Amino acid sequence: MLHIAQKHLLRAATIGLSGLGALGFTPLAAHAVEIQRVVSPQGIEAWLVEDHTVPIIAVNFSFKGGAAQDPDGKEGVTRLLASTLDEGAGDLSSEDYQARLEDLAVSVSFDTGKDYFYGTMRTLAPTRDEAFDLLKLAINEPRFDTVAVDRMKTQLAVGIRRQDRDPSSIASRNLLKAMLGDHPYTHPTNGTEESLGALTSKDLADQKDRIMSRDTLKISVVGAIDAETLGPLLDKAFANLPETGDLKPIADIKPLAGQKVTASLDVPQANLLFGLPGLTRDDPDYQAAFVMNHILGGGSFTSWLYEEVREKRGLTYSTGTSLSPYDAGGLMLGSAATRADRADETLAVILEQFERMATDGPSQSELDSAKRFLIGSYPLRFDASGKIARQLIALQNAELGIDYFDRRNAEIEAVTLEDVKRVAKRLIAGKVPSVSIVGPSEG
Incomplete structure (x- = not known):
C-alpha cells in the first residue's frame, strides 16, 4: 500500500x-x-x-x-x-x-x-x-x-x-x-x-x-x-537494489592554512586559488558563514573582492569565494585570474579583504543588503522542474528536512551583525589562506 x-x-x-x-x-x-x-x-x-x-x-x-x-x-x-x-x-x-x-x-x-x-x-x-x-x-x-x-x-x-x-x-x-x-x-x-x-x-x-x-x-x-x-x-x-552497500569510512579532513604552491604553465595569465578550513552543512554557524561569504566574495558584483580587486584596481575580470561543505568537513575556497606580473599584488589585495572581514566585519547596511539579495533571489532556484529536483536531493543528502524551504529565508533573516563578525573571526582571524598559483614562469 x-x-x-x-x-x-x-x-x-x-x-x-x-x-x-x-x-x-x-x-x-x-x-x-x-x-x-x-x-x-x-x-x-x-x-x-x-x-x-x-x-x-x-x-x-x-x-x-x-x-x-x-x-x-x-x-x-x-x-x-x-x-x-x-x-x-x-x-x-x-x-x-x-x-x-x-x-x-x-x-x-x-x-x-x-x-x-x-x-x-x-x-x-x-x-x-x-x-x-x-x-x-x-x-x-x-x-x-x-x-x-x-x-x-x-x-x-x-x-x-x-x-x-x-x-x-x-x-x-x-x-x-x-x-x-x-x-x-x-x-x-x-x-x-x-x-x-x-x-x-x-x-x-x-x-x-x-x-x-x-x-x-x-x-x-x-x-x-x-x-x-x-x-x-x-x-x-x-526495489531490486541490494539493501546495503559496502562503503569504506572516509576520515574527517583537517585542512591546512598558510600553504603555498606554484606551478609554471605557458598561459597568458596567472590563476590563483586560495582556501581556508570551512564548515559542514550541519554546523550551527553555517547560515551566518553563508551570509558573510556573500559579502566577502560570494556576491559577484557586490562583494568586497569584486569591488576592491576588479572595480577599483582592474586586477582581474572575476574573483570570488564560496563555501564547500563536504561530508567529511568543509572548505572556504576562492579564485582569481590576473596578469602574471600582478599576481602578488592581486593576492595582497585579496588577503587584505580577508583581514578586514576578520577584524572589522561588514557594516549593518552591507549585511541588510546581502540578506535582501539572498532572500529575494532564492526563488530563482525553483523556476524549473529540474532545478527543484536537484534542490530536493541536496536537501535530503544534507539532512536539512522536508520543511527547509519554509525555514530557509527566516534563518537568513535571523542572521545578525554579531553573528557575521563572530563567524568571520572563527573562520578567518589569525589564519593565512593556503594559495595555489599557476601561470607563466616569467612574472
Missing part, C-alpha cells in the same frame, strides 16, 4: 520561464508548491512535487558514496561507472539503448561527486512507463560491454589530458593536495590515464554493488505525476 507520510509547502516557487527549454525544465506557477513524502509499496521513499503545468517528469536520485570511494589503484572507477551505466543494459546493446532513449525523448544520465553518486531521468508524461523501464535496466542490469567501456575510457582519457593542461584544474588539484594531503578528496575524480586504462568491467560491477544500495538512496520527483502512480514506478526502478 502506498503511504504519503508528510506534506510541506515550497513557498519559494515563482513564475516559470517562458518556453520549456531543454527537456525536464518545467515552468511552474506562481504559487506555493506542495512537497509530498511518498513511500512506495515496497518501502522506497521519494520527495514529490506534483505539477501538471506541462507533461514532463524530472527524477533525480543519489547514493552515498562517490569518487572518494574509489579503491586504491582504481582511481576513476566511479566516474567510469557513471559514464557506462547507460551504455547498454539488459538485452539492449549500447546502440539499442541509446536509440530507445532517443525514440522516446527520454534522458537518463549519471554523474559522481566526491561524496555522492547521482542519477537523473527526464521524460514526457505519456512515456513515463517506458522511461522507468529504461531506468530500471540501467540501474539493475548494466551490461558493461567491453567495447562500450573502452569507448568511455578513451573519452575520459581525453578529458584527463585536457585537465593536465588547464591552469584552473592544475591549481585546484595542487591546492587540495597542499591543504588535505593524501585524503581521498584529493584523488582525481576522473582517475589517471594509468588507473583508468587498467579498469575492467568487473571493477565497474564491483563498484556498483558497493555504492548503489537502498540504504543510502535519496529520490526526488517533480512534474506531471501523482503519488499513487509514482509508488509502483519507484519499486520498478529501485
